[in-house]
Amino acid sequence: MPADTEPTWFLDSDSDAVAEFVQRALADAGVGSDDQRAVAVALFNAVRDSIRYDPYGISVDPHDFRASTIAGSSSNWCVPKAVLYTAALRHVGIPARLAFADVRNHLTSEKLNEALGTDLFAWHGYTELFLDGRWLKASTAFNIELCDRFGVRVLEFDGTTDALMHPYDTAGHRHMEYVRQRGSYQDLPLEEILATFAEVYPSTLTERPEDPAF
Template sequence: MSQISTVPALDEAPGRQSLEPTDFLDSDYPSVVEYAATTCEAAGAHSDRDKAVALFNAVRDGWRYDPYVVSRDVSDYRASAILASESSWCVPKSVLLTALCRAAGIPAGLGFADVRNHLQSSKLEERMGTDLFVFHGYSAIWIDGAWRKASSAFNRELCERFGTKVLEFDGVNDALMHPFDEAGNRHMEYVRYRGDVTDLPLGEILAEFDEVYGAGFAGGSDGVRDQAFGRD
């Protein structure tokens, strides 16, 4: 059951709303259509599974993770605008991956969860006033008769730099944030799933940020810049 009230939940099986473009998921925008097609072609991907994996890898590593780019401008959350950027954070990267999947003819939606980062620094906890990161975003992609969850937030270079595991997606299993890092330390804990939905509930996300972190909070939903993995 979705805990998000402002947009429809994904159906158990994909319907029209998981394939059609929206204002945020503008999967019919020419640059989005072209990027999806060229990425799949370059990977030699023909099945939905192979296409989804290729698109996941492209979004994960093609946009550097940077939660300082959290914006209050609605237009910044359109997939076409995210595509034209150089860096982003979990929610916009999930918007982009979801729109690219729809552009490739694969049903897809957005999912959200509250997570706790056990590598969080005391400095970051003081800044946020909590150890809880609300509305972490991921994509929900329909592959081989089931919804697969895939978080494209952290790019490979950043993971290797901080000693955390690179999140791989095979199109068969969910790809959600790792509970432990490479050294065996606890990393990400999923505290609450908010649900998988057909579109971006931006107003609800920003309102929750204001409530949890204070009005105008400049960080993202899973860390801030060089403290993305909780390092001082």
């Protein structure tokens, strides 16, 4: 498990930018560093809501996938947000690793469906973290405002149970379906991810629109 707490090139948990993100998140939440569960929850909320979910215009620059870069972004998509959360957890000594799955979003907007050409999201990124003797799963992808806009329940994490995408929205319609698990990783498998994207939906690997909207 030592590898789950060590910095990597992408998960640069020892960087000043990640340290500052962690300090700000804990200060805003009024949480001390001695309560690991409260720390994990505060960091989850900070990544979820301080970085707006934006799946348009995915970068192919490796530097954009470093936690230190992501910490300064105002919008991003699930994989970079998972990278930042994982690195933030490692910074405070909580074992964490990246995990990925292919998911089918049954509530994908028409605009996003046209951009991707499918409602299947390959390599959806989330975090696995070790708390109180067991591994938990948590997805920081969707910020509160986005959930309210689409009538999806906000994904809450309490540090005791998994926080993965809800299968149904607030009206009972099918929402998110996990169709394939791609496993857990100590560092970001960026080449594999981009290779899949280039094959499945190459139009996403372009410059992002000025003001993307769902």
